[in-house]
Amino acid sequence: MLQVHGLAKAFGPLQVVRDLGTTVQGGECLGVMGPNGAGKSTFFDLLAGVTRADAGRVLVNGVDVAALPPEARVRAGLARAFQVPKPFATLTVGEHLLLAADAGGGLRGRAAAARVDEVLALTGLSRLRNAPGGSLRLLDRKRLELAKALATGPKVLLLDEISGGLTEPEVQALVVLIRGLKRPGLAILWIEHIAHALQATCDRILMLHLGAKVIEDRPDVVTADPRVRALYLGAAAHA
Numbered sequence: 001m002l003q004v005h006g007l008a009k010a011f012g013p014l015q016v017v018r019d020l021g022t023t024v025q026g027g028e029c030l031g032v033m034g035p036n037g038a039g040k041s042t043f044f045d046l047l048a049g050v051t052r053a054d055a056g057r058v059l060v061n062g063v064d065v066a067a068l069p070p071e072a073r074v075r076a077g078l079a080r081a082f083q084v085p086k087p088f089a090t091l092t093v094g095e096h097l098l099l100a101a102d103a104g105g106g107l108r109g110r111a112a113a114a115r116v117d118e119v120l121a122l123t124g125l126s127r128l129r130n131a132p133g134g135s136l137r138l139l140d141r142k143r144l145e146l147a148k149a150l151a152t153g154p155k156v157l158l159l160d161e162i163s164g165g166l167t168e169p170e171v172q173a174l175v176v177l178i179r180g181l182k183r184p185g186l187a188i189l190w191i192e193h194i195a196h197a198l199q200a201t202c203d204r205i206l207m208l209h210l211g212a213k214v215i216e217d218r219p220d221v222v223t224a225d226p227r228v229r230a231l232y233l234g235a236a237a238h239a
């Protein structure tokens with residue numbers, strides 16, 4: 001579903017992403033971890049096309065999207081959900097999703113309405129279909145952020161620290177939701193600092209440090225790896 005080869009980006013003298021590659025199949029979830037400044041957000045920016053890579057290929061279902069602008073990448077099947085959801089205060093939940101199904105998914109009329117119904121059910125938002133965005137509590141704003149990405153009909157879903165700011169029970173609710181999204185036609189990549197959320201959801205974890213891959217393996221293998229433990233303990237010691 002997603003193949004990344006030789007991705008690289010420097011900001012001036014600072015090499016932020018170095019020769020990064022991975023493959024995420026449909027039905028898989030890849031967790032992305034790393035200390036602050038490791039290059040995680042830049043990695044997603046390069047996938048989504050908001051930052052142009054210096055080198056590398058990004059294939060979505062075999063189609064190289066690396067030269068495309070962000071909106072074309074959404075139409076090619078790449079969708080992203082952000083840490084801080086910013087819904088329109090007066091648009092309803094349903095209206096947000098109709099917009100996403102239209103602008104990002106190219107759907108109109110009954111097809112768009114059917115997509116909205118499906119996504120509302122998947123994300124547990126059916127009861128809030130007519131609620132204005134401004135009235136939602138944080139967890140429901142996170143659900144809406146996810147739902148907007150899903151309404152575009154993605155093949156690859158990028159989750160950018162979407163647990164940020166949630167309480168522990170709310171994180172658990174989000175984990176249940178994301179686990180329920182795993183299906184053959186969808187590859188999920190999830191940047192998160194909350195290790196247990198990734199362990200409960202992801203098939204593999206990719207650990208980044210200074211823009212390069214340290215390890216990519218099963219969650220239990222990654223969390224037991226001495227390099228990973230040193231990185232996180234080191235980060236804690238300097239915090």
Ligand SMILES: Nc1ncnc2c1ncn2[C@@H]1O[C@H](COP(=O)(O)OP(=O)(O)OP(=O)(O)O)[C@@H](O)[C@H]1O
Nearest residue numbers: 011012014016034035036037038039040041042043
């Ligand atoms: N537009 C930019 N110009 C210059 N440097 C940048 C730019 N964007 C990011 N950086 C630098 O690139 C490095 C990686 O940043 P990035 O935000 O990708 O890390 P991160 O792993 O997502 O960190 P965090 O966990 O704190 O969000 C950092 O040193 C950052 O200061």
